[in-house]
Amino acid sequence: MILGLPNFLLAVLVFFIFTVIAKYAGKIFDRLLRLRVRQDSIREITVKVLKVIIIIIGFVVALGLLNLSTVLTSILAGAGVVGLAIGLALQGTLNNTFSGVILSFLPELQIGDWIETNGYAGIVREINLRSIVIQEADNNYVVIPNGKIIDEPFKNYSRTVRSRVMLDCGVAYNSDLEFVQSLTIKTMEELFPQRGNEEVEFMYNEFADSSINFVVRFWADVTKRKDILVAKNKAIIALKKAFDQNDINIPFPIRTIDFTNKLSINKPEAEE
Secondary structure, three states: OOOOHHHHHHHHHHHHHHHHHHHHHHHHHHHHHHOOOOOHHHHHHHHHHHHHHHHHHHHHHHHHHOOOHHHHHHHHHHHHHHHHHHHHHOHHHHHHHHHHHHHHOOOOOOOOOEEEEOOEEEEEEEEOOOEEEEEEOOOOEEEEEHHHHHHOOEEEHHHOOEEEEEEEEEEOOOOOHHHHHHHHHHHHHHHOOOOOOOOOEEEEEEEOOOOEEEEEEEEEEOOOHHHHHHHHHHHHHHHHHHHHHOOOOOOOOOOOOOOOOOOOOOOOOOOO
């Protein structure tokens, strides 16, 4: 014990130094993460993992100073077996955990964004190490595992300030199609001023049963699904008023019934 006392004191000192390093490294790393990661839960668990790794390194170095190579080898072997068993048992959980870390650094997905994914649409309220919490338009919350977000595509309305809105409509067959086109474009441009290279696009696309259908596409300030509905609502009201003022008919579905059947149910039976 006397001969090993210097190494023991040195091992304790080294382990204490690594503990202090882990403490201050965690604080520095936490400040750096605050610049990139908005999720408190992910930031906290990442700092804790960093601290544990530094402390483990200090523990291994301390055991090396005590010349406990056999004990160190046994500990590492046991840790490997236990780690493998835990990894197999928690395969799905670990997948969600690593996916959560990836999502926390993903600029295309942030808290407050409006997204559509896995059949759900809403505002991202929380991103943690297990799942993403989305608040839908009906005010209900949906919890989606992080692995589902990583494996499936998602649409983020909040990444772009301007988006193109598409509106379908139809006019009667006796309408002046050129006039309808110019009137629609003018109405949309006055209601939604286009910027830069943006423009209102108008195309007839179908001879329907009772109308000639068209689609008009215009740019608007859209960052969530509700903005698209609001833009369409304004466009429909303005277009209906413009058509009414210029006697342009948006026809109801029409069905013609033909009663010219020459067969008669009152036809006398032929004499035998």
